[in-house]
Amino acid sequence: MxxxxxxxxxxxxxxxxxxxxxxxxxxxxxxxxxxxxxxxxxxxxxxxxxxxxxxxxxxxxxxxxxxxxxxxxxxxxxxxxxxxxxxxxxxxxxxxxxxxxxxxxxxxxxxxxxxxxxxxxxxxxxxxxxxxxxxxxxxxxTAPGVSVVSSFFIMVVPGSKYGEEGMLLFSDCAVNPNPTSDQLAAIAIATADTAKKLCKVEPKVAMLSFSTMGSADHESVDKVRLATEKTKELRPDLLIDGEMQLDAAIVEKVANQKAPNSEVAGKANVLVFPDLQSGNIGYKLVQRFANAEAIGPVCQGFxxxxxxxxxxxxxxxxxxxxxxxxxxxxx
The missing domain is CATH 3.40.50.10950 (Rossmann fold)
Structure with a gap:
């Protein structure tokens, strides 16, 4: 179904x-x-x-x-x-x-x-x-214990092998323009929980960047790297990894080269974008070029x-x- x-x-x-x-x-x-x-x-x-x-x-x-x-x-x-x-x-x-x-x-x-x-x-x-x-x-x-309201899109790409048979969650694509590392961690946790409760899939969360596992140094990369560490500390039960580039997150062959020790790389079904610009552009590119169904934005955290x-x-x-x-x- x-x-x-x-x-x-x-x-x-x-x-x-x-x-x-x-x-x-x-x-x-x-x-x-x-x-x-x-x-x-x-x-x-x-x-x-x-x-x-x-x-x-x-x-x-x-x-x-x-x-x-x-x-x-x-x-x-x-x-x-x-x-x-x-x-x-x-x-x-x-x-x-x-x-x-x-x-x-x-x-x-x-x-x-x-x-x-x-x-x-x-x-x-x-x-x-x-x-x-x-x-x-x-x-x-906001809900008790939730520090930030965020959003996600459920992206369904016809005929795609990526994510869960073409379904991935993209976050945050509508609410937070430039989230801090703490906010990115909160967004990752909320979207992972959404994937499990609403979409009935085991979340594999990729924290996206233009760097994969230290391949580049920049303050924006540092933010994603720190957010990944914080998320792992807060929720050791989650499968989450980063920082990683998009191809390393969803393409197994690329993941084997760039992040061979990652349990998430090449298998991600939840993509957390580093800021609103990249998230908003990303979901619209997939929607238009891949003829994907973009369900949302749906808010989480209220x-x-x-x-x-x-x-x-x-x-x-x-x-x-x-x-x-x-x-x-x-x-």
Whole structure:
């Protein structure tokens, strides 16, 4: 069974409520109908009710069984605004300002998750990652023991022999521009745990660089090298190695030459990029040149699941990320 088929099957076993704050966006509306029809989640759309219904009608989308919440008329608006004020009053927040902010669908949706009126949230078809992260970090915050929120893509490359029969996890490709060695270690651990729990594979983590096992010296290489050491100290149970170049990480013949003593080299299924530039460029190269399916970006590290989308996403991408979010909420 393919990975997304497994994810969908898991989502159906314990239906969760997922809020979509971009309620009047075309791809989101098409996805909402499919999510309901496939029984993947209970969907809540956020936005002006009349506007959402008119847009759905023009698209031929059936909204039966889909909840719509309009912040300006919602019965829970005052409760959300007061709770947001309590969360942020030490930062200079006033109740009047809180009411203005919570009218924003992204903040309203995030408050739904905070108040357990929804189990997770998916946004990003028209908003940036930063737009999602701000309310997430202000309201949901990080999970206990987690120092940094990060993201991953599940990359599925048709016909590829690399990774797990063409499936690899790429991280971090959407959140942290220039992570420190401590943050890289946290990202590696989080992505390894995701690979095991969500994708049901034994993680083999490669810490990527332009150097393999000391072949080059540079401060950016030192950062990856130190992150690898820290990860091994924190989680000796994980198979992780680095620093290594991409070809050494996934090509066994190259690994035998460059890193013959590594248990990860040539077999990696989790690739941790040294910074956001390389991660973002890397996943898009694979997506476009290899015709790969890029599922995500999916966030990890929040106390409750809220997830991002690429603004170039399709309605099917939204369906998949909602299913992933629903499964994350089960855990």
């Amino acid at each position: 393919k990975l997304m088929e497994q994810i969908w099957e898991s989502a159906r076993k314990d239906i969760k409520k997922i809020v979509l704050p971009e309620g009047n966006e075309e791809r989101t509306l098409v996805a909402a109908q499919k999510i309901r029809e496939e029984g993947l989640a209970d969907v809540i759309l956020v936005g002006a009710i009349d506007e959402i219904k008119a847009k759905a009608s023009s698209l031929g989308v059936n909204l039966e069984g889909i909840e719509i919440e309009d912040p300006s008329t919602s019965k829970v608006f005052e409760k959300y605004a007061e709770e947001f004020y309590e969360l942020r009053k030490n930062k200079g927040m006033t109740l009047e300002k809180a009411k203005k902010i919570v009218r924003d669908p992204l903040y309203f949706g995030t408050m739904m998750v905070k108040m357990d009126d929804a189990d997770g949230m998916v946004s990003g078809a028209v908003h940036t990652t930063g737009d999602l992260l701000r309310p997430g970090l202000q309201i949901i915050k 106390a409750k699941p809220i997830n991002d989308l690429s603004r170039g996403c399709s309605s099917d991408d939204i369906v998949n990320v909602v299913a992933l979010t629903a499964v994350q909420a089960q855990k």
